[in-house]
Structures are given as structure tokens and as C-alpha cells.
Amino acid sequence: MNRIAACFERLKEQGRQALIPYITAGDPAPGATVPTMHAMVEAGADIIELGIPFSDPMADGPTIQLACERSLKHGTRLLDVLDMVKTFREKDQETPVVLMGYLNPVEVLGYGAFAEQAAAAGVDGALIVDLPPEEAEGEFDQAMKANGLDIIYLLAPTTEESRIEQVCKAGSGYLYYVSVKGVTGSASLDVQAVADKLDVVRKYTNLPVGVGFGIKDAESAKAVSEVAEGVIVGSVLVNKIASLVQQQDEIPAQVSAIVAELRTAMDA
Amino acid sequence: MPIKTDLSTIAQMPDERGHFGPYGGRFVSETLMAALKQLEETYERLWRDPDFQAEFDRDLAHYVGRPSPLYHAVHLTELCGGAQIYLKREDLNHTGAHKVNNTIGQALLAKYTGKPRVIAETGAGQHGVASATVAARLGLECQVYMGAEDVQRQALNVYRMKLLGAEVISVESGTRTLKDAMNEAMRDWVTNVDDTFYIIGTAAGPHPYPKLVRDFQSVIGREARAQCLEQAGRLPDALVACVGGGSNAIGLFHPFIEDGDVRMVGVEAGGYGVESGQHAAPLTAGRPGVLHGNRTYLMEDDAGQILGTHSVSAGLDYPGVGPEHSYLKDTGRAEYVAINDDEAMDAFRTLTRVEGIMPAIESSHAVAHAMKMAKEMDKDQIIVVNLSGRGDKDIHTVAQLDGIQV
Structure with a gap:
């Protein structure tokens, strides 16, 4: 069993939900990332989504766009991101790490090389935002499977039932349900609408579902944890990082403080 | 370079998934898939519809x-x-400019699908002006995304769009040019997909845009x-x-x-x-x-x-x-x-x-x-x-x- 499956299994036994924080690798500087990952795990994170910075993050709002720009100012490359995971794994062999980003940096490296090197670094899966199942079919899909990596796909409020079935079949690890129409960091979510949609999703899959976009605080994290197996939180953490660009030493402690707060709310 | 593919095959591209050989396709977030699929279905139906064609031709003749x-x-x-x-x-x-051929076509698609609002990205401002123009004529709300640098160097077109009743949104992210305007327009579309038609100005973007823009042009x-x-x-x-x-x-x-x-x-x-x-x-x-x-x-x-x-x-x-x-x-x-x-x-x-x-x-x-x-x-x-x-x-x-x- 891989790390992601083991993680959800363990949580299920404990009757808890996964807390899945997102940060952009190399934001605001390469040195900040690995200590923040460790601090988040200590504060109760179950899986870490690590963003691969991209110059044109189309599906993200200004928060993540600026995080990418801060990271790219230091020239953070996909290979540097893999190195960060490798360093993280020196102290943590248990917490799953999922890379999240856009296709072009992956395409430049080559699907086969990406999958091999990601697996070797200790990555467990990838969510490529602009690579839907139709386009992943074939080379990307095979490269990921051959290296034991999960492909995490998105589902949206606009995804029709026939397509939900298709995406559920293609995905592995977990599914990422985008709770609102919009980009990351936008409007607040409607938990009842999420619950209704997840009822449909569960007709087609036993995979755990993480819900992201629009989770801003302990209250929304708690509400989502009552309807989904995972709570994904990004912009709130990235905004905190943005506010600490001048005090980078503070980043692991202050970001993990938010994670701890969400954890407490979810477990209450 | 020798031509490796026969000409009729080349002329018939893209395939049903929007691929031109290895190019094209639909590399977008799931949040846009439903809208693109709907656009594709609408377009394929209307492009063969004699009434739509007649209206398009009439507009090209008497308006353009x-x-x-x-x-x-x-x-x-x-x-x-x-x-x-x-x-x-x-x-x-x-x-x-040629841009209006396409905006006429896409605005008609917006009209036939009942979307009250259109958005567009623009570089030089020609596509923005053409979009604002057709929006004014059809009574559609129109917002145009334009890189901040282009807003500076194409001030005349910015003013034209405003006179036509469109709102020009200056984009400060990234390199502040056309590509960033396109990012912002996509973000807008993802957020307002229910009531908004995105008029892409060039034969790029996800399927079916490259095909439909080509057909209109x-x-x-x-x-x-x-x-x-x-x-x-x-x-x-x-x-x-x-x-x-x-x-x-x-x-x-x-x-x-x-x-x-x-x-x-x-x-x-x-x-x-x-x-x-x-x-x-x-x-x-x-x-x-x-x-x-x-x-x-x-x-x-x-x-x-x-x-x-x-x-x-x-x-x-x-x-x-x-x-x-x-x-x-x-x-x-x-x-x-x-x-x-x-x-x-x-x-x-x-x-x-x-x-x-x-x-x-x-x-x-x-x-x-x-x-x-x-x-x-x-x-x-x-x-x-x-x-x-x-x-x-x-x-x-x-x-x-x-x-x-x-």
C-alpha cells in the first residue's frame, strides 16, 4: 500500500479526516519550504500538496500567482522542487507528498523522466491542473502508473454526472473536489451544495475526496470535514507566507499555527 | 521541409478532440471542461444551421x-x-481590422446561448474594440482584459472601448501584456461561467476555440x-x-x-x-x-x-x-x-x-x-x-x- 492509501486507511480507522495544506515550493525563497513542511506535519497535516511554481497559473487567483512569482524570482525549477521533497524525506518517510502544478514544466522534463525522478525523490502523486484525464491518457498515465504514483484529478461543481464517472475511473489516491466556481482564494463555499455533489461522486468511486477552494478558517474546515474525507487549504497559508517575506524565520511557526488551528477544529 | 501528410488530411484538422496532430487539445482545469463542451456542442450545431449562417453572412455584409x-x-x-x-x-x-469577423460570430453564439455578458482579452486593443462593438450592438455587458503595458501604448483603443460601453480592466500580473490578459480572462470565465461568454480573439486557446475562430475568419x-x-x-x-x-x-x-x-x-x-x-x-x-x-x-x-x-x-x-x-x-x-x-x-x-x-x-x-x-x-x-x-x-x-x- 502506498503512503496516500495508508494515510486515508489510518484516518478512517481513527474516524478522522485528512488535513491537506498547500504551499508553493520555493515561496518566498527555497530555504523556507522544507522546514515549513515539517512544521505543518507536526501541527497535524496529513498530506502535503506542494506547488510547482509556474509563470502562468491560469486556474489560480492572485494569491498563488504572486507565490509563483516570488518563487520564480529565485529561479525555482521543477528539479529543485523534487530536491526539496528528497530533503523532506530524510526526516519524514510517512507523510504523503503530492505535487500540484501546471503541465508545461513537466512536459519540458518529459513525462517518463518526471515520473521516475519524482518517485525516486519520494513523491506520492501529482495533480496537474491543466491536464484532464482525456489528455493524460496514454503516455502520462502510463509513466505515472509505472512508477507507482497516483494521479489526482479535479472535480468541479460544473462536472456532469457522466463525466464524474469518467474522472473517478481515471483518478487514484484521492479526488480533489473544487468547491466553488472560481479560482483559488475566491468566494466562500456552500457546504450543503458540496455534500450533495459528493453524494453523486460516491456513486462512482470509493476513493476518498478532498475538498478545496474557499476554505478560509477553522469554521469552514470543520464544516467540510463533516462531508468529505479531506480538507484542502492553500490560499490562507500562502497569504500568511506573503505577509512574512521580510521575516522568513517566522514562516514555519506561523504557518503551522494556522494548520494547528484547523486541525483542532476538525477533530473537535 | 517536405510535406509528410496529404493535403486533404491537413485541411480536415482538427480531430474530434481538437487535436491538430500533436498540437491543440483541451489542456484546462476541470472547472472549464463543462463550459468548453457546451460551447463545442453549440458551435457544431449552429455552424451547420442555415439560420445562423444567414445571420452571420448578413452581418458580415451589412455591418462589417x-x-x-x-x-x-x-x-x-x-x-x-x-x-x-x-x-x-x-x-x-x-x-x-479582421478581428470583427470573429467577434461577430462569437457574439452570435453568445446571443443564441442566452449569455448576457461577454468578456475578452486584448493586446493591441483591436479585438477588444471589436468585442465592445458587437456587445454594444447586441446589448451585452462587456469587460475587456488588457495588459497594463498595452493599456499605456494603445490608449486610443482603450478610450474607444470605453465609449462603446465596455469596461477595460488593466492587468498588472506577470509581464502585463497579452498573455496575462488571457490568464485573467480565463479566471473571470471560470468564476462567472453561468452567465458569461468568453470571446477569445485569436485562433488559440482550448478546443473548440482554434477551430471556431478559424472558421469565422x-x-x-x-x-x-x-x-x-x-x-x-x-x-x-x-x-x-x-x-x-x-x-x-x-x-x-x-x-x-x-x-x-x-x-x-x-x-x-x-x-x-x-x-x-x-x-x-x-x-x-x-x-x-x-x-x-x-x-x-x-x-x-x-x-x-x-x-x-x-x-x-x-x-x-x-x-x-x-x-x-x-x-x-x-x-x-x-x-x-x-x-x-x-x-x-x-x-x-x-x-x-x-x-x-x-x-x-x-x-x-x-x-x-x-x-x-x-x-x-x-x-x-x-x-x-x-x-x-x-x-x-x-x-x-x-x-x-x-x-x-x-
Whole structure:
């Protein structure tokens, strides 16, 4: 069993939900990332989504766009991101790490090389935002499977039932349900609408579902944890990082403080 | 490069999933999939619908002013001393460029699907103006995303859009040009997908946009083909068009794809020179990658980050290109070259002085290359240049280069 499956299994036994924080690798500087990952795990994170910075993050709002720009100012490359995971794994062999980003940096490296090197670094899966199942079919899909990596796909409020079935079949690890129409960091979510949609999703899959976009605080994290197996939180953490660009030493402690707060709310 | 694929196969692209060989496709977030699928279904149905076609044709005739003339530029021809140069006068269209052919079509799609709001991205402002124009006419709310740098250098078009009732949103992210405007428009669309139609201005983006924009723009090539046969009694030897995203070029080229003897030449923005790295010529100096929903030639660094571009012309200042051009390049059916800022500005001045036609700086790139080609060709040969837009919007840029305050 891989790390992601083991993680959800363990949580299920404990009757808890996964807390899945997102940060952009190399934001605001390469040195900040690995200590923040460790601090988040200590504060109760179950899986870490690590963003691969991209110059044109189309599906993200200004928060993540600026995080990418801060990271790219230091020239953070996909290979540097893999190195960060490798360093993280020196102290943590248990917490799953999922890379999240856009296709072009992956395409430049080559699907086969990406999958091999990601697996070797200790990555467990990838969510490529602009690579839907139709386009992943074939080379990307095979490269990921051959290296034991999960492909995490998105589902949206606009995804029709026939397509939900298709995406559920293609995905592995977990599914990422985008709770609102919009980009990351936008409007607040409607938990009842999420619950209704997840009822449909569960007709087609036993995979755990993480819900992201629009989770801003302990209250929304708690509400989502009552309807989904995972709570994904990004912009709130990235905004905190943005506010600490001048005090980078503070980043692991202050970001993990938010994670701890969400954890407490979810477990209450 | 030899043509590896037979011409009718090339002409029939894209396939049902929007692929032009390895290019094109639908590389978008799940949040956009439903909207694109709906657009594809709507488009495929309406494009075959006689009522829709009739309304589109009527608008092109009586609102845009089509057919646009094919003008034999005898003075320019004489100056070059070679092939006969004909200009396809898209600059004479209502709003002053080819862009309106597409916005008329897409606004009709918006109308038929009942969306009350349209958004658009724009570089030089021509597509923004064309979108604002059709929105005004159909009573649609219109917001136009434009890079902050382009807002500066195309102030006249910004004001035109405002007069037409559109809101221009200045985009400060990234390189503050066309690509960033497109990012912001996509973000808007994801958020407001229920009531909003996204009028993409060029033959790029996710499927079905490259196809439908091409189909709407192909009126250029269909007319040019018939006009050339009528005026010269034969097909042209070469077609020349500027390529940013590539909508005017694909509109001219596509109806000629199966005419194997007609050369097709796309002219990219060479900026300060391709060797300088400061340009916007992905087909000439880039490599394939994925951006804005499609696989195509891009300007990117070796880590896959999209590079900033430079061109004196805002409309060509884009790091990608429509996927069909990538396919035409690889199959060898079309060739692509780059013309530098200086060469384009020289052509701008030349055409203005010898023909009394002031071209857009974008179109001046095509004129510059056609002049080079004409000199190497015989007098009984024919070049058709797509004069995709008029230069009024560029007068401030030209004056500034001359050090004159207008």
C-alpha cells in the first residue's frame, strides 16, 4: 500500500479526516519550504500538496500567482522542487507528498523522466491542473502508473454526472473536489451544495475526496470535514507566507499555527 | 521541409478532440471542461444551421462591410520590381481590422446561448474594440482584459472601448501584456461561467476555440481566393500574413490548404532580432509546450516557464501561437519567418507613402516580408498579403519612435 492509501486507511480507522495544506515550493525563497513542511506535519497535516511554481497559473487567483512569482524570482525549477521533497524525506518517510502544478514544466522534463525522478525523490502523486484525464491518457498515465504514483484529478461543481464517472475511473489516491466556481482564494463555499455533489461522486468511486477552494478558517474546515474525507487549504497559508517575506524565520511557526488551528477544529 | 501528410488530411484538422496532430487539445482545469463542451456542442450545431449562417453572412455584409477588397498595389509592386503584390483589405472592415469577423460570430453564439455578458482579452486593443462593438450592438455587458503595458501604448483603443460601453480592466500580473490578459480572462470565465461568454480573439486557446475562430475568419481566404481568380485569372503563388496568435493568417491560409502550389508564409514578430532573444516568434525560435489550454510552439525557458516577449506591435506580443500553425509548420504546408521591429516600421512608412494606405504595425510585418519576397520573384507571379488592420491606432507609437509628441 502506498503512503496516500495508508494515510486515508489510518484516518478512517481513527474516524478522522485528512488535513491537506498547500504551499508553493520555493515561496518566498527555497530555504523556507522544507522546514515549513515539517512544521505543518507536526501541527497535524496529513498530506502535503506542494506547488510547482509556474509563470502562468491560469486556474489560480492572485494569491498563488504572486507565490509563483516570488518563487520564480529565485529561479525555482521543477528539479529543485523534487530536491526539496528528497530533503523532506530524510526526516519524514510517512507523510504523503503530492505535487500540484501546471503541465508545461513537466512536459519540458518529459513525462517518463518526471515520473521516475519524482518517485525516486519520494513523491506520492501529482495533480496537474491543466491536464484532464482525456489528455493524460496514454503516455502520462502510463509513466505515472509505472512508477507507482497516483494521479489526482479535479472535480468541479460544473462536472456532469457522466463525466464524474469518467474522472473517478481515471483518478487514484484521492479526488480533489473544487468547491466553488472560481479560482483559488475566491468566494466562500456552500457546504450543503458540496455534500450533495459528493453524494453523486460516491456513486462512482470509493476513493476518498478532498475538498478545496474557499476554505478560509477553522469554521469552514470543520464544516467540510463533516462531508468529505479531506480538507484542502492553500490560499490562507500562502497569504500568511506573503505577509512574512521580510521575516522568513517566522514562516514555519506561523504557518503551522494556522494548520494547528484547523486541525483542532476538525477533530473537535 | 517536405510535406509528410496529404493535403486533404491537413485541411480536415482538427480531430474530434481538437487535436491538430500533436498540437491543440483541451489542456484546462476541470472547472472549464463543462463550459468548453457546451460551447463545442453549440458551435457544431449552429455552424451547420442555415439560420445562423444567414445571420452571420448578413452581418458580415451589412455591418462589417464585406467582402473586403483585394487591391492590386501597383505602386508597391513597382517599387519592389518583382511579383505582383495584392492587398487583402481587412483594414477596411468596420472597426478597422479582421478581428470583427470573429467577434461577430462569437457574439452570435453568445446571443443564441442566452449569455448576457461577454468578456475578452486584448493586446493591441483591436479585438477588444471589436468585442465592445458587437456587445454594444447586441446589448451585452462587456469587460475587456488588457495588459497594463498595452493599456499605456494603445490608449486610443482603450478610450474607444470605453465609449462603446465596455469596461477595460488593466492587468498588472506577470509581464502585463497579452498573455496575462488571457490568464485573467480565463479566471473571470471560470468564476462567472453561468452567465458569461468568453470571446477569445485569436485562433488559440482550448478546443473548440482554434477551430471556431478559424472558421469565422476563413471568410478572408474564401474571398481572397475568388477575388484573385476573378482579377488575375489564377491563384496566387504565395500568401503572406502576420502571426501573433495567428487568426488573420489562418483565416487567409485555410481555404488554400489543398491548393498545394500556393505557398503560405506566416510572419512573426522578430522584435529586436530573433538572435537578441527579445522577440515574439515562437514558431521561428521556440519549441512545443502547453499554455492557455493547448499544445503549441511557445517561447519558454529550459525549465518550462513562459518567457516575456518583445514586439513593437502589441498585437503580436504573445509567447504562443494558434495550434494549427504549429501543425502547418511541422507538416511543411506553411513556412514561418520573423520580421524585426525596424523592418516592420520601414514597411509601415513605405506603404503609407506609396499607396496611401496606413497599415497596422502588426500587418506591417507581413508587408515587410512580402516586399522582400516580391523582389526575388518574377513579375508574372502573385503575392496576396493580408492587410489585417489599419494603422490609425498606432500613430502614437510611430510618433513616439520619431520623437514627436502628438
